[in-house]
Amino acid sequence: xxxxxxxxxxxxxxxKVSPPEQVLAHCDIPCGxxxxxxxxxxxxxxxxxxxxxxxLQPHAQSGPEYLEYLNSVSRAVAVKEEYAEICKRxxxxxxxxxxxxxxxxxxPDLHEKIWKATKQCSMVKRTVSVDACAQLRLMxxxxxxxxxxSKQPA
Amino acid sequence: xxxxxxxFVVSGESMNPTLKTGGRLIVYRWGKISAGDxxxxxxxxxxxxxxxxxxxxxxxxxxxxxxxxxVDYDDVxxxxxxxxxxxxx
Numbered sequence: 001x002x003x004x005x006x007x008x009x010x011x012x013x014x015x016k017v018s019p020p021e022q023v024l025a026h027c028d029i030p031c032g033x034x035x036x037x038x039x040x041x042x043x044x045x046x047x048x049x050x051x052x053x054x055x056l057q058p059h060a061q062s063g064p065e066y067l068e069y070l071n072s073v074s075r076a077v078a079v080k081e082e083y084a085e086i087c088k089r090x091x092x093x094x095x096x097x098x099x100x101x102x103x104x105x106x107x108p109d110l111h112e113k114i115w116k117a118t119k120q121c122s123m124v125k126r127t128v129s130v131d132a133c134a135q136l137r138l139m140x141x142x143x144x145x146x147x148x149x150s151k152q153p154a
Numbered sequence: 155x156x157x158x159x160x161x162f163v164v165s166g167e168s169m170n171p172t173l174k175t176g177g178r179l180i181v182y183r184w185g186k187i188s189a190g191d192x193x194x195x196x197x198x199x200x201x202x203x204x205x206x207x208x209x210x211x212x213x214x215x216x217x218x219x220x221x222x223x224x225v226d227y228d229d230v231x232x233x234x235x236x237x238x239x240x241x242x243x
Contacts, residue, residue, distance in 0.1 A: 001242055003180070008243035011161065011178065020161035020178060023194050023203045025169040025218060
């Protein structure tokens with residue numbers, strides 16, 4: 001596929017006069033913007049919503065106040081669900097788009113850590129557990145540490 | 155006027171080791187595309203280079219040779235294809 005040396009030199013000369021168009025061979029859409037803050041903020045949101053759910057008390061067993069209570073519970077659960085999913089998605093983005101073979105060589109348990117953390121996101125969805133959120137926070141923090149370390153020059 | 159050949163310069167690592175950043179390509183715009191060909195195509199406002207993994211009448215599936223730094227596309231329609239890489243220099 002490589003052109004002959006003389007033809008290559010001619011083309012390089014043409015390139016100087018009329019530069020070729022750039023073609024991208026980047027990961028997907030060239031972004032290069034990866035971070036772990038979004039996952040951590042999502043965990044914090046889940047933590048706050050779980051705390052709120054534990055604090056909510058029905059002031060009546062029926063009527064408008066009870067409906068207000070149900071509404072507050074529903075909203076908190078819905079947002080917890082949403083943010084646990086955001087956390088999971090953010091971890092997936094790091095897993096599929098950022099981390100590479102060289103990172104797996106350096107951190108051989110990276111697959112397992114991300115797998116467990118994303119499963120923990122599901123646990124946060126399923127439960128109203130402070131402990132489940134705390135565990136997720138630890139898992140995300142650990143992945144964030146690996147991410148930060150991977151950014152350091154070798 | 156559309157010439158049959160077009161020159162490109164590569165930016166990025168997803169085609170390593172076949173193509174490297176700064177590598178120059180000659181793309182033939184009128185040729186038939188087959189599985190295994192390197193193609194240049196437009197996607198989401200960018201011009202990209204990838205290898206065709208499979209094709210059907212409607213779409214192409216493409217992938218970077220450097221699998222650790224590349225995401226597959228399976229939705230490249232034929233009208234998005236600029237052409238296939240026929241030479242490097």
